[in-house]
Amino acid sequence: MRDFRPALAFPALTPWFDAVAKVAIRDDVLKRRLSALLPLEPGQSVLDVGCGTGTLLLHLHERQPQARLFGVDADPVALAIAEQKGRRAGVAWSLTRASATELPFPDGQFEVVVTSLVFHHLTTPQKQRALREIRRVLNPRGRLLLADYGAPQTWLEALAFLPVRLFDGFDVTEANVQGQLPDQMRQSGFATVECRAELPTAFGYITAWQAQPAPPAEPMPA
Numbered sequence: 001m002r003d004f005r006p007a008l009a010f011p012a013l014t015p016w017f018d019a020v021a022k023v024a025i026r027d028d029v030l031k032r033r034l035s036a037l038l039p040l041e042p043g044q045s046v047l048d049v050g051c052g053t054g055t056l057l058l059h060l061h062e063r064q065p066q067a068r069l070f071g072v073d074a075d076p077v078a079l080a081i082a083e084q085k086g087r088r089a090g091v092a093w094s095l096t097r098a099s100a101t102e103l104p105f106p107d108g109q110f111e112v113v114v115t116s117l118v119f120h121h122l123t124t125p126q127k128q129r130a131l132r133e134i135r136r137v138l139n140p141r142g143r144l145l146l147a148d149y150g151a152p153q154t155w156l157e158a159l160a161f162l163p164v165r166l167f168d169g170f171d172v173t174e175a176n177v178q179g180q181l182p183d184q185m186r187q188s189g190f191a192t193v194e195c196r197a198e199l200p201t202a203f204g205y206i207t208a209w210q211a212q213p214a215p216p217a218e219p220m221p222a
């Protein structure tokens, strides 16, 4: 599986992701705020798509220690760091190397799917495939929380986002800049897509959208 962009664009930089994110996007504050957005109940199954080094999973565990946590990421180096952090914190979660576009889980397994800062690493076809996969593995009454850079509203915000575009790529960040992520969610079978938070970082606002699967279409009257 070589078709993915690592957390900091170059594989050799992945071990530095936590340190860089802590300073550049105040990662601990960000992940605490994201984890607070979801009602989590004991026994619920929660999947983090593109879990990286496991920081959001750790915050989700703090919020609801009895949730069953799963993470997938394409990068084995990030997953090894997450495994280590989980062991240190004494958390039993299940991490798997897999692509967001091909989730190794049966239909409807999860009550909650979260994904943070992954979609600006995916091309438009990958975004669409990943959303369809997330929709498939979500319980029909489940929730998706997707956090990623929103469309810059001013030229100053566009300028602040430029380093991310230069680093991660103009192709994969275009849908963010155009504000297309909510529409892509709707087109992939989600309804009630709502903005739950806009979190400021040095590179612009990270928007957290919550979405629920659209109910199945009514059969056409005969």
Ligand SMILES: C[S@@+](CC[C@H](N)C(=O)[O-])C[C@H]1O[C@@H](n2cnc3c(N)ncnc32)[C@H](O)[C@@H]1O
Binding pocket: 003, 004, 005, 006, 007, 008, 049, 050, 051, 052, 053, 054, 055, 056, 072, 073, 074, 075, 078, 098, 099, 100, 101, 115, 116, 117, 118, 121, 122, 126
């Ligand atoms: C910026 S990091 C964010 C990591 C983590 N979600 C967080 O918020 O700290 C982006 C992550 O997406 C992962 N990724 C990129 N493309 C992927 C794909 N196609 N499938 C699964 N993971 C992917 C990268 O390996 C990396 O860990």
